[in-house]
Amino acid sequence: MRKIYQYSALTLIAALSCVSSCKDEDRVIVPEWESGVHGLGEFAATTADVNFIKGDPSVDLTIDLLWNSIDHKNEVTKIDLYIAFNEAYTDPSGNPKTAKHGGDQGKLYSSMEGSTVPKDKAVTTFTISQNDVYALYKDDTYDYKEDGNQVPVWNNPDRPDRTTGDFKFVDGDAFQLKWVFTTADGRVFDKWGVSVCTEFPGANCSVNWAAVCSQTIKKPAGDWTINFVDSYGDGWNGAAIKVVVDGVGTDYTLDDGGEGKETVTVPDGTETLTFEYVSGDYDEEASFTIVSAKGNTIAKGGPSQAAGTLTLNLCKENE
Template sequence: MKKIINKLLIIALVFSTVMSCKDPDNAIYDVFDGVSYGAVIRTLDRVSTNYNIFDLNSRFEIVVEEQDEEYGGLLDKVNVYVSYTDKTDDGVNNSKAEILLKSIAASEFTTSANGLPSTTIAATFSEALAALGFTIGDGNYNGGDEFDFRLEVVLTDGRSFSADDASGSLQGSYFKSPYAYNVGILCIPDSPITGDYVINMQDSYGDGWQGSKIVCTIDGVENYAFLPDYWSTGLGPFTDGTATITVPAGASTVVWSFVAGDWPSEVSFQIIGPNSGNVIGDFGPSPVEGELALNLCNE
């Protein structure tokens, strides 16, 4: 059975308790004594997490649900904050400090399939620019720069929880509760940029991608890039590799996407632009499934 020894952690916790009429003095009671419970925002769907500099209506949009010790009964509101990080190396720093973009009251939430309060949080490119004081077309924002959205859960008892309260376990694959989202400004032109796209691929474990793959669909025809799977080929190790996908002259539609197989947490890759030689997409570990947004600003 694949990777049993290295990857499967089995924790057996056995308690032996002697019952008596006196209060128990087992250590477990000391462990949980004084424990308080908070709240989490869980990401159900990342509908869109990048802006297109050519499209003021492009959106940052996610679907979330809230959980607290009363299964959402303590939710008062969720505050949405936004800031801006200037990553353009031109000697001028146009970064913007964080401001409150909006507050979403508990009454605006619906009920998710999990029986918890759920809502869609969205902001268009133009809304984010205006909120931070940018003038449309003023040249103070550029492709490659970044908006940073942060969520804050406020409970009816006055407590609040945000990114600083999220441990590694909350940010992992089960809870998906980072509270914070980086939204890049990409340059996605109306017509495809043709040429050879080089894809550098890595697998942190060294046994290949095990079903994960990059798909470049050119006018309806799928082209694939991936690292071979050691477990099916018996070859390897497969820690890295390079592939090239050519978008031919005259192509009318090009869509890049990622399909996750087993252990996508080991998968990373970079896509190099055909003209500039710059990295136009850097993904992983655990790339998000679905369409890949490439930064074609300098192509």
């Protein structure tokens, strides 16, 4: 029978405090801190993306993982990696729900054993692709309508945007990488207390990511529209939307009044197009929308928009 080991950093701290500060007559025998291991997983510092990019399965996620022996004696001899896939959907009553494909633990993605297991505190690096996760879950079904009928996840009539091609994962999809450690003495560590997951220095219990839209406009040529609003009615007072075409930026603003519009023609052959918000004297009065050449609202902001590059909603734009 497999034993589950849970550790609490708070329990250890409380015990040590008592040993160091309690009076002799109040002291109690504190059990020896049981040996064990925990892990730390995070996106590699060199990775450009920390999410799956919707419509671009070529983008992989790079993750660093290490294990740590609490007493510097116990050794990990096997690491099992699991990936959970959670899908947001709406039930027949209109309530938001989550389909946990793979349950709470997820499905086994890969294992390291023997000489492939890194040493204590040594980082192992690996990648996860959309195709990797699809291979785990491609045959899954789910009872979305709660009527006893299982529907294939990748042939759900209510999600025509999900395909077996480039759009395997779409809005509302979330993922978790989890790990299970087997140690040399045969113990299995696959659950940790809340303190280890969220408070214990140098430890966590999962790496989380989602499916998001690309921030790269694939076909930028055409007429783009910027709609300006100023709640006070005296223009943007130095604020602007900077349109950057192939690295060259031009500021567009509302010179006066409460509303205005600018049409920006992006020429054929343009490779990159980005938008930035330039702060002014009264940002709390300024708001805007940006409409693409295809007619999609790809950005909206204000009042009090933060300065810098704007995050765009390109899910429909790049379909």
